[in-house]
Amino acid sequence: xxxxxxxxxxxxxxxxxxxxxxxxxxxxWQALRQGDTGRDVYTLQYLLREAGQTLSIDxxxxxxxxxxxxxxxxxxxxxxxxxxxGNTWEALIKTVRQGDSNNAVRALQxxxxxxxxxxxxxxxxxxxxxxxxxxxxxxxxxxxGADGIVGLNTWHGLVTGASTAGxxxxxxxxxxxxxxxxxxxxxxxxxxxxxxxxxPRQNILDTINGVPVKRGCKDAPNCGLTTTLKRSMLEGLLKxxxxxxxxxxxxxxxxxxxxxxxxxxxLALDIGIWNGTSLSTPNSAHTAARNAxxxxxxDAGQTFNAYNDPKGHSNHVHCAxx
Numbered sequence: 235x236x237x238x239x240x241x242x243x244x245x246x247x248x249x250x251x252x253x254x255x256x257x258x259x260x261x262x263w264q265a266l267r268q269g270d271t272g273r274d275v276y277t278l279q280y281l282l283r284e285a286g287q288t289l290s291i292d293x294x295x296x297x298x299x300x301x302x303x304x305x306x307x308x309x310x311x312x313x314x315x316x317x318x319x320g321n322t323w324e325a326l327i328k329t330v331r332q333g334d335s336n337n338a339v340r341a342l343q344x345x346x347x348x349x350x351x352x353x354x355x356x357x358x359x360x361x362x363x364x365x366x367x368x369x370x371x372x373x374x375x376x377x378x379g380a381d382g383i384v385g386l387n388t389w390h391g392l393v394t395g396a397s398t399a400g401x402x403x404x405x406x407x408x409x410x411x412x413x414x415x416x417x418x419x420x421x422x423x424x425x426x427x428x429x430x431x432x433x434p435r436q437n438i439l440d441t442i443n444g445v446p447v448k449r450g451c452k453d454a455p456n457c458g459l460t461t462t463l464k465r466s467m468l469e470g471l472l473k474x475x476x477x478x479x480x481x482x483x484x485x486x487x488x489x490x491x492x493x494x495x496x497x498x499x500x501l502a503l504d505i506g507i508w509n510g511t512s513l514s515t516p517n518s519a520h521t522a523a524r525n526a527x528x529x530x531x532x533d534a535g536q537t538f539n540a541y542n543d544p545k546g547h548s549n550h551v552h553c554a555x556x
């Protein structure tokens with residue numbers, strides 16, 4: 235009788251553990267889904283490989299990545315929807331430290347080198363002294379314990395750009411950043427719906443409401459897709475405004491751009507008016523706006539105006555973040 239009771243109890247426990255995840259994420263993660271591109275997609279793809287999935291590492295959340303995500307979710311008892319939210323991120327995360335060698339380390343190194351500018355790091359999958367030094371520096375800059383161990387909080391900081399320094403609540407969410415932008419007296423958001431995708435104001439409202447933003451639709455592969463406005467870009471815009479600049483935004487994720495534009499990854503913005511001067515024609519404000527974007531962390535190689543890319547950006551300044 236005792237054997238039968240124990241067997242029944244164990245069977246019940248096993249069924250419960252298969253029916254639902256053992257935990258729910260309490261951290262705020264930026265959700266990824268099919269159609270997204272960018273640095274965090276690289277991270278996702280490396281972590282999926284580490285979890286045993288077969289897929290390309292190209293930074294594009296296409297059908298192959300979607301299939302790998304769904305297979306992983308099914309194997310871990312998560313909701314199989316192809317959306318990489320908090321529970322999926324935290325199931326994928328693997329703690330790594332000096333001496334480890336695997337695809338999770340490659341994910342870490344790619345974020346450090348290509349996302350945060352630690353040029354001394356090589357993306358080779360081997361967690362050596364250079365990676366350890368970069369991790370500790372990153373942890374210090376984000377108010378994390380600088381122990382060189384990349385666990386949940388450090389991964390969260392890398393993927394979301396979150397900082398605990400000077401904050402009692404732990405992180406400033408992208409919703410909070412978007413709310414600051416909406417209410418900032420020096421930031422003006424176009425409400426124009428003449429271009430495909432959502433207007434800048436609607437993109438910000440959607441971010442505040444925690445829903446994906448509409449992308450523009452120049453080419454068929456872009457049509458009907460969404461993305462999320464990324465932390466690095468939102469923080470950069472706020473830095474420029476907080477420095478005393480008045481900025482009129484004509485595009486975030488909407489508008490007509492090339493298929494793999496940083497706009498469609500939620501990493502770029504277009505400035506139409508800078509400190510009261512229209513950028514509809516080449517003038518000194520073009521250079522001032524571009525320099526301010528770079529000072530606020532935008533990628534100089536992907537920040538264009540009428541002078542360094544006159545063909546495509548003669549009437550605005552385009553700024554893109556990593």
